[in-house]
Amino acid sequence: MPIADLRTVPEALAPAAELLGRLDEAFETGFGRLSSANLEALVSLGRSFHGTPIAGDLEAALAGLGRSEFLDRHFAALAVARSAVLGAMSDALVAQASAALGRPRPELEAIAPGPAQEPPPKLAVLLESVRHWLMELAIAGFANLEVGALLPFQSTLDAIMAEPALARHAALLSGFLGELLTVFPTRGKPEIPRQRWVDLWARAMVLSLAPPAATPTRAVHGELRILATDLRQHDNLAQLVVFGVFVEAGKPARVVRTGVAAFKVDVLQGDDLGGLLGEIGGKLLGALVTGQALKIDGMLLTPAGDLVWQEARATLLPAKPKLAEEAGVLAKAALRPGHDPADRHPALIEELVWLPGDAYALAGKEGRTLTIGGQPFPLALERVPVSEDLNLGDLAGSKGMVAALRFDAGQWSLQPLAIDVGKPLAKMVGTSLAAARGKAKDGNLTTLKERAGKLLRKKA
Amino acid sequence: MIRPRVLARARKVHKVPFVELYAGRLQGVVSSGSDEDRVYVSYFEAGTGNFYCSTNNNRPCGGMRNSPCKHLAELMGEAVLQFSAARVIAYLGLAAEPDKVRGGGELLRYIKGGAHKVEAGMVFSRFLTYLQYVNVAPTAAPLPEMAWFVR
Numbered sequence: 001m002p003i004a005d006l007r008t009v010p011e012a013l014a015p016a017a018e019l020l021g022r023l024d025e026a027f028e029t030g031f032g033r034l035s036s037a038n039l040e041a042l043v044s045l046g047r048s049f050h051g052t053p054i055a056g057d058l059e060a061a062l063a064g065l066g067r068s069e070f071l072d073r074h075f076a077a078l079a080v081a082r083s084a085v086l087g088a089m090s091d092a093l094v095a096q097a098s099a100a101l102g103r104p105r106p107e108l109e110a111i112a113p114g115p116a117q118e119p120p121p122k123l124a125v126l127l128e129s130v131r132h133w134l135m136e137l138a139i140a141g142f143a144n145l146e147v148g149a150l151l152p153f154q155s156t157l158d159a160i161m162a163e164p165a166l167a168r169h170a171a172l173l174s175g176f177l178g179e180l181l182t183v184f185p186t187r188g189k190p191e192i193p194r195q196r197w198v199d200l201w202a203r204a205m206v207l208s209l210a211p212p213a214a215t216p217t218r219a220v221h222g223e224l225r226i227l228a229t230d231l232r233q234h235d236n237l238a239q240l241v242v243f244g245v246f247v248e249a250g251k252p253a254r255v256v257r258t259g260v261a262a263f264k265v266d267v268l269q270g271d272d273l274g275g276l277l278g279e280i281g282g283k284l285l286g287a288l289v290t291g292q293a294l295k296i297d298g299m300l301l302t303p304a305g306d307l308v309w310q311e312a313r314a315t316l317l318p319a320k321p322k323l324a325e326e327a328g329v330l331a332k333a334a335l336r337p338g339h340d341p342a343d344r345h346p347a348l349i350e351e352l353v354w355l356p357g358d359a360y361a362l363a364g365k366e367g368r369t370l371t372i373g374g375q376p377f378p379l380a381l382e383r384v385p386v387s388e389d390l391n392l393g394d395l396a397g398s399k400g401m402v403a404a405l406r407f408d409a410g411q412w413s414l415q416p417l418a419i420d421v422g423k424p425l426a427k428m429v430g431t432s433l434a435a436a437r438g439k440a441k442d443g444n445l446t447t448l449k450e451r452a453g454k455l456l457r458k459k460a
Numbered sequence: 461m462i463r464p465r466v467l468a469r470a471r472k473v474h475k476v477p478f479v480e481l482y483a484g485r486l487q488g489v490v491s492s493g494s495d496e497d498r499v500y501v502s503y504f505e506a507g508t509g510n511f512y513c514s515t516n517n518n519r520p521c522g523g524m525r526n527s528p529c530k531h532l533a534e535l536m537g538e539a540v541l542q543f544s545a546a547r548v549i550a551y552l553g554l555a556a557e558p559d560k561v562r563g564g565g566e567l568l569r570y571i572k573g574g575a576h577k578v579e580a581g582m583v584f585s586r587f588l589t590y591l592q593y594v595n596v597a598p599t600a601a602p603l604p605e606m607a608w609f610v611r
Contacts, residue, residue, distance in 0.1 A: 151483070158589070161596045170596075172605040181481075185506075186550055196608070203605055215602075232606035236593050239606045261603055263596035266542065267471050280598035302602065309600035339604060348607045383610045444473040445594060451477040451491065452591055454499055 003353065004375050005100040006405070006412040010092045016085050017410065019048060023082060024198040030141020031065055031075075039066060049081055070139055072131040079205035082198070087344035093407050094338075097351050104334040106351075108303040111216040119211035123165060127208040129156045130173065134205050137180075142192045145184050153177060161263065169207055171261065175234035176200045199347065206342065215340075217300035217308065222248035224256070224294040224307070224314075225321040226287055227330070228352060228402040228417035229428045231273075231385045235266040238273050240430050242284060243337065243352060243402075243417070245326045246296070246307070253329045255352065257337035258307040260284060268444055270387075274433040275440025283314045285434040291425045293317040305337035323418060323426045324400055327354035351405040352417070357398055367396055370414060380406045380415035385429050394419040394427045402426075467541055476538040478587045481551045486539050487583045490531040500531045501580035506552045509573030516580050524575055528568055537564030 022041035029038055046062045049055045054077065061077035098105045133153045140149060157177060161170040179197075183190050228243045239261035246256040260281030268276065278285055287294050295315040300308045330336070330352050339348055355372070363369045363376065370377045383406060384392060395401065395416060402418040418428040425431065440446070477499075479488035484506045490513075492498035500521055502513040513521035513531045523529030528536075539548050545567070546558035554570040561567060 147484075158592065161593075164597060164599065164601075167599040167601045168603055168605060171603045172608075175605075175609045182547070200605075200608060207605075230610075232603075232609050234609040237603075237606070237609075239603055241606075257602075258600075259602070260598065260600050261606070262598040263593045265590055265593050267473055268594070269467075270470075276594070276598065280600060304602070306602040308602070343604050348604055350607070385610070444471075447473045448477050448591060448594070451474075451489065451499060452587060454497055 002100045002102055003355075003377065003405075004373050006097060007375065007377065009407075009410065009412070010096050012092060013089055013410075016089050019045060020082060020085055021195070023078075024194050027138055027198045027201065028142045028192055028194050030139060030144055031070065032068070032139045033141065034065075042066065045078075045081060048085075052084075054080060054084065070135060072128075072135050075135050075138055076131065076205055076209055079202040080209075082202045083206050083342075083345070086199075086346060087341065090339075090344040090346050090349060093346055093349060094351070097349070097405055097412070101331065101351070101353060103331050106305075106336050106338040107334045108338060108340070109301070109305070109335055111218050111301075111303050113216040114214060117214060119165065123163065123211040126156065126160055126163065126166065127169075127211060130160070130169065130208040131205060134201055134208070137201065142194065142197050143190065145180060147181070147185050150177065150180055150184065165212060167261075168212070169204070170263070171237050171239075172200065172204055172207065174236040174263075176204060178235045199345070203345070215302050217302050219298045220246070220248060220301045220307070221297055222246055222295075223317065223319075224258075224296050225319075225326050226291075226294075227255070227323065227326060228404070229288065229430045230350075230383075230404070230415075230417055231387065231429045233273075235264075237261055237263050238268075238276065240273075240277055240281065240284070240433070242288075242430075245321075245329045252333070254305070254333045255329060255336035256301065256305050256307045258284070258309045260309050265448070267448070271432075271436035271439060272443050272445055274436025274438075275443055275445060277433060278437035278440070281309055281311065282434075282437070283311055283316060284309060285430065285437060287316060288428070288430045289432075289434040290316070291320045293319045293321050304340055304343075305335065320424065323402065323420045324354075324356070327400075327402055330354050330402070346407045349405065349407050353403055353405055353414070354400065355403060355414075356400045357420070360395075360401075362395055368392060370395075378411060378413035380404075380408065380413040382408075383415045387429050387432075389429045389431045390416070390419065390427050392416070394421055398422070469541065471538055471541055472534075476534055478590060479535060479539045479542055480586065480590065481539070481543060481547070482586060485578075486535070486548065486552060487586070488535045488539070489583065489587050490534050493530070501583045502529075502532045502535045503578055503583060504528075504532070504536070504552060504571060505573065505576070508576075509552070509554075509571045510576040511571060511573060512575055512578050514577070514580050516584055518580050520575075520577070526574060528571060533565060533568060535564075536567055540564040540567065 026038040042062045057077040061074035064074045160166045225245045230241045232239045241259040247253045262276035299313045361371045399420040403414040418426045485503045487503035490500045504511045513524045545561040556570045
């Protein structure tokens, strides 16, 4: 089984990871109090970019930061350089995975951009506020943050959430701020997830360099057959991501990704998500519970293979595709979900694979380790959502699974996304959400609104 | 990787619709046990250990004298559930051992302050701000960054 080749990683990865590891230490210390080791790390980052298009900006930024010149363009240059290294690492990993799996590398579809539109001036102001806040975090250092420096950003975030064009920013920044507030205030030395926070910081900085340009899209007509799902969430947002085979007339079958997301509060979890996500993706939830295919009529598709979900452009079809039959496309299609070049990052790799039941076995205590071809292969346990819909226990005796190849903490692992347990319906996250949607009127959201209503009336 | 907390049991949202650690206070909204139409606004202050409980019309809770009332106890219980004992203890600066605490009730004896009034409107407006999150329009836009937020 060639997937076993992925127990090692490309050689060029280690030095790049080390370079970034040393850079990230500066973010923990804070650029306002860099140590000589931090300064050396900055110098080596600059050296590794010699002769590249961003060398000039980076040199100026590093020199400036060394003189304690705190300008947002210096921090932006740092974020761009760091992201470029991660993009290159991502490319090397995707190339390795494609070769090991014997499939073509994923391609972006060529779609002509629409007419450029001038973004509203308000967006630029909001993004400037974001850059400013990020700069303050970097100057202080993650180890030295105080709640007083974090809370004022909430009002900027509220304004960002009100802008549909900044949905990505809202999703990322609300998750990041929430996480910072989970750790601070702290007693004693806080535990800083350094690499993770610098990842989030750098991503937020790069996203905030300029108002987002409209992604090119084309309207597509065809049939969507769901292969797998994944649930992503933090306290203030939940997103159900759905992967499927998409068949357009006269074209080879390809793989697409779609998803629906809802903003929420911490107390809304589990069944509550059905009501929130059903509002925007009711038919998608419906297809998950019945296993039906969907007819797509004029929905927009991006170059990276994201189908931008629109309820009105979907219809449930009588056909109930079989997972094992559809999953064959995964090994062949070059047009499969990927990422815009600016978004590439090892943490975002989600290469889908179909593993027939005889290709893997469970081992270890409570069957929490996977063996493929007799060799152990890590399971991405931390990524499996806490849900009745999909359990690792379903893997025992299963007929096959769709898994996402993930890269985390320097190694490849597999995250089971859909498990064929020999029944018509495969196990995957989200299959219970349609039923939960029906119960929403008794749910926490209704209670919250009713209680708030009581307070409002009493006050008035 | 920081995973969202998986709660030991579901939060009792009807009893305690809102609980947060904010601006140096553990504060929230607690439903009245006897009157469907009444809610209480309660808080504990970090450091001083001061507390207060009143109706949303700023009328003090009858059950609160020199020690926390049952609404404050319920607030503490739900806070420990929502945020973990360790975080509540660190936030309020209590002298308790996080590993040994099984529920919020045990933390009340570490509350050393007295009853000090705070305007209920302040906490209430935080509740409304909190609720704004569920009024933000849902989105179908691709959100690649959510790959960092999993469980």
